[in-house]
Structure formats: C-alpha cells, structure tokens
Amino acid sequence: MTRLAPSSPGSGDDCLVVGGGLIGMLTARELALEGWRVRILERGEAGAESSWAGGGILSPLYPWRSPEPITRLAIWSQRRYQALAEQLRAESGIDPEWYHTGMLVLDSGEGSKARYWARDHGLRLELPDNERVAKLEPALGTAPGDAVWMPEVANIRNPRLVRALRGSLDHLGVPLHEQTPVTGWLKSEGRIEGVETESGRFEAGCVILAGGAWSGNLLAGTRVSADIRPVRGQMVVFRTTPDRIRRVLLRHDHYIIPRRDGHVLAGSTLEEAGFDKTTTEEARRQLVRLAVSMVPALGNAPVERHWAGLRPGSPEGVPLIGPHPELEGLWLNTGHYRNGVVMGPASARLLTDLLMGWPTRLDPSVYAPAPAEV
Ligand SMILES: Cc1cc2nc3c(=O)[nH]c(=O)nc-3n(C[C@H](O)[C@H](O)[C@H](O)COP(=O)(O)OP(=O)(O)OC[C@H]3O[C@@H](n4cnc5c(N)ncnc54)[C@H](O)[C@@H]3O)c2cc1C
Missing domain, CATH: 3.30.9.10 (D-Amino Acid Oxidase, subunit A, domain 2)
Structure with missing residues (x-):
C-alpha cells in the first residue's frame, strides 16, 4: 500500500481529527484501517452532540426531494450499513442495532414523483393501497390518503452507534482526547501543521475539521465559503x-x-x-x-x-468534503445537517480516498469547499 500522508513534522501523527462526533470518528476509523496514524481531539465527550441526539433513520426524509449529492452519499452508505454495524459489533462488543423496518411515508401527495425517483436510482418503492398499508403497520390510526412504502430503509440506534465506534477506535489504537477543545490552527507559510488546544499543541501532517455545528467557529477568518x-x-x-x-x-x-x-x-x-x-x-x-x-x-x-x-x-444540506481551498493541510468533513448518520460512512470514505490520493468512488467536486467570495 502506498502511504500518501504528508510527513509529520513533530508528533508522528499523519492526521489529527478535530471533533469526535460520528463524522470525525468514522473518518478516523477509515484512515486507521488504511494504516494511518490518526488522533481525535474532542472538545467535550465523544459522540455526545448531534450524533447522539439524532434519530438514526438511514435515509433522508422524502428522499426524492433531496439534492442529488445527498442521494449519492446516502445510497452508498445504505448499501454498507448492515455490514458496518456488524464490523463495529465485532470490534467493540457493542451492537449498534441496525434495524430493518422499512419506511412508510404518509400523505405526501408525491407518489408518482417518488416512484420515478426510485426507478432512476434502482431502489425499491411501492405505492400501497390502504389494505396493504394496514398490514404493513397495524398500529396506524386512520387510513392515510396516500402512502409511499420504501422497504429497504433501516434505522440505527445513535447512542449505541457512537459507543460502538469508540470501541472500534480503541480496538484500532486510535487515541481520542476528550475535554480538549481546539482553539486555533498551527500555521507555517500558509500550511496547517497542527492545532492549538487548551492543553497544548498537537502537530501532524494534516488536520481534518469535523466539528459539526461548531465548524464555522474554527473556519472564521479563513477564506472558505462555509455557511455552517x-x-x-x-x-x-x-x-x-x-x-x-x-x-x-x-x-x-x-x-x-x-x-x-x-x-x-x-x-x-x-x-x-x-x-x-x-x-x-x-x-x-x-x-x-x-x-x-x-x-x-x-x-x-x-x-x-x-x-x-x-x-x-449547511446550504441545501450538502456537506463540505475535501481540502480547504486556501490552507494547505486542512481538510473538511462537515455540514451534514439532517442526514449525517446516513451520509457518514460515504463521507468518511470519500475524504479518505482524497487524502490517500486514490481515485474516488464518488465524484468529489460537488462537495469541494470553495473559496469565499470577497
Ligand atoms: C434531532 C435530530 C435528528 C436527526 N435525525 C437524523 C436521522 O434520522 N438520520 C440522519 O442521517 N441524521 C440525522 N440527524 C443529523 C445527524 O445527527 C448529524 O448530521 C450528524 O450527527 C453530524 O455529525 P457530526 O459528527 O458532524 O456532528 P456532531 O455529532 O455534533 O460532532 C461534532 C463534534 O465536534 C466537537 N467539536 C466542536 N468544536 C470543537 C473544537 N473546537 N475542538 C474539538 N472538538 C470540537 C463537538 O463537541 C462534537 O462532539 C439528526 C440530528 C438531530 C439533532
């Protein structure tokens, strides 16, 4: 395997990940699986913010309304989630409870739009009549006016997913520093070479910002268009x-x-x-x-x-995945809005492929952070 991580100036880490939510932990795991030395710096407790709080539906709501870049990440992840849950359970001993329930959408009035969308993306989708709806979900109250049935959709139990990921990172030997807020970047000649934290400096060959809703704070003052x-x-x-x-x-x-x-x-x-x-x-x-x-x-x-x-x-809920347009050595994986759980594995894989310098499995250009307009 060719290791394309830039050489590390000090600590020996190939990469630092800022933020120990689902996105940061999934990204660190992918890199560690490729043999990179990676370290996570988390302001509070890992997996205790949005990634803990979410519902864990492994599909966008009304997926036919989503912009195509969200659909691509979601479908890539959906096809791998069950296997990921099993791997995490094997590595951590914690079952994230991937649960195959399907999703029944009621009263959307968009059945035919949904059907075309599913056909175009090779997904199963039905427009069931009331009798079938009652069989699919006997607990429903009144019969819905119209329904869309997506039998492939599953959900996952967020608090267990983040605990399982933590366990997996322990298993892979990825250090996770909690109560370690990153306060600024270590820069040298326009290149990011690490971060400042309240407990000292960390140096590495690259830094990945996965700070969830707080990402904008750390990007303030850098020339990137990141409306998080x-x-x-x-x-x-x-x-x-x-x-x-x-x-x-x-x-x-x-x-x-x-x-x-x-x-x-x-x-x-x-x-x-x-x-x-x-x-x-x-x-x-x-x-x-x-x-x-x-x-x-x-x-x-x-x-x-x-x-x-x-x-x-983030604008339209499309995440920013890729290199910072101005600061060499800084990479972004953030802005997943309502769909971070379902898009997370694909986002982590895409950023990992970019960092490795490998051909990407998805077109990265639609997620590429752009320079801010001045
Ligand atoms: C109510 C709700 C329901 C949801 N339902 C779903 C759903 O059904 N399906 C789905 O796919 N998605 C859902 N989501 C969205 C999903 O939860 C998020 O998109 C996803 O968790 C984002 O992950 P993250 O790692 O980017 O953010 P977070 O989990 O918030 O992690 C960011 C981490 O960065 C840390 N951090 C911030 N600043 C710093 C700093 N300066 N230094 C160090 N660390 C820092 C934070 O402490 C935090 O731990 C839902 C979200 C909510 C709130």
Missing part, C-alpha cells in the same frame, strides 16, 4: 413493548422510529436557536400530539426522555 450553522432539533422517546410499531413512519415532516427493544422515538423540530440546546414544553407537546395522531396507542405510552441536539446546518 446550528439548527436545533428536539425529540422525545416513548417506552412501549417490542413490535408494537414495526415501521419508520413519516407524515408532514414528523416521524416515528421504532427501536428493537420497544422504545419509539418521535421527532423532530427544526429551530434556529443558535447554540442553545434547551428543550421546550411547547415542542414536547407538539411532538407527542403529532406522534399520537399517527399512532393512537402511543397516547398510553410514557414519554421517557426529551432532548435537543444541534444539527450542522
């Missing part, structure tokens, strides 16, 4: 018994996600609230009301927890 902003999402989880609800259900942009053990998530809000992760009573009431209107039996189920996370919002 936090978008708050609140969720609730009901406790029910296993198999009470069988499918991911989506109606009017709100969804229900069954887990294998009977927990059922309902989400989510889309709020511009800066970096405030407070939950609100109003959102809780709204999420419960919408969930119960889809599945009346949830009216009797206790709400076990209510939380909020900050999605890394």
